[in-house]
Amino acid sequence: MNKEGHVGLSMLFTTPVVLLYPGEIYDLGLWIWICFFIGMSTWPDLDLEFEMKHRGYTHTLLASIVFGIIGALIILHALPEHTFTAFLGGITGTWSHLVGDLLTFMGFKPLWPLSDKEIALKLFRSNDRRINRLFGKMGVLTLTLALIGRALK
Numbered sequence: 001m002n003k004e005g006h007v008g009l010s011m012l013f014t015t016p017v018v019l020l021y022p023g024e025i026y027d028l029g030l031w032i033w034i035c036f037f038i039g040m041s042t043w044p045d046l047d048l049e050f051e052m053k054h055r056g057y058t059h060t061l062l063a064s065i066v067f068g069i070i071g072a073l074i075i076l077h078a079l080p081e082h083t084f085t086a087f088l089g090g091i092t093g094t095w096s097h098l099v100g101d102l103l104t105f106m107g108f109k110p111l112w113p114l115s116d117k118e119i120a121l122k123l124f125r126s127n128d129r130r131i132n133r134l135f136g137k138m139g140v141l142t143l144t145l146a147l148i149g150r151a152l153k
């Protein structure tokens with residue numbers, strides 16, 4: 001899955017969270033989680049930038065914890081009361097990425113180091129422009145409608 005697909009998928013996952021969030025839609029904690037969740041949903045593909053093995057260590061359960069810690073460190077000094085929220089955003093954003101890549105053909109080990117099992121659901125090619133664009137558009141549409149619906153309540 002490419003960047004557009006991952007951001008769209010994470011926006012799709014954000015939609016029910018926005019709809020079911022029990023607090024006010026303007027809560028800073030919700031928005032911090034959304035920013036880290038959607039923003040860090042593309043981080044595992046940093047392996048492409050640093051010429052590491054693609055879908056190797058950055059596409060694992062362990063990496064999600066590392067990205068969560070990085071999220072926490074990013075916000076620690078500015079908003080220490082939201083450190084755990086940023087940590088959760090980083091972890092779950094990475095999981096969103098792993099779910100997106102699991103739908104494609106190229107297998108990897110998302111549960112490493114707990115399991116060495118390589119998984120791929122092989123539903124579409126990761127560089128399929130139409131599917132990635134579809135995820136992107138569906139994510140923008142559903143999240144926008146959810147935010148407008150909550151704001152008008």
Ligand SMILES: [Zn+2]
Pocket residue numbers: 001044045055059097101
């Ligand atoms: Zn990836």
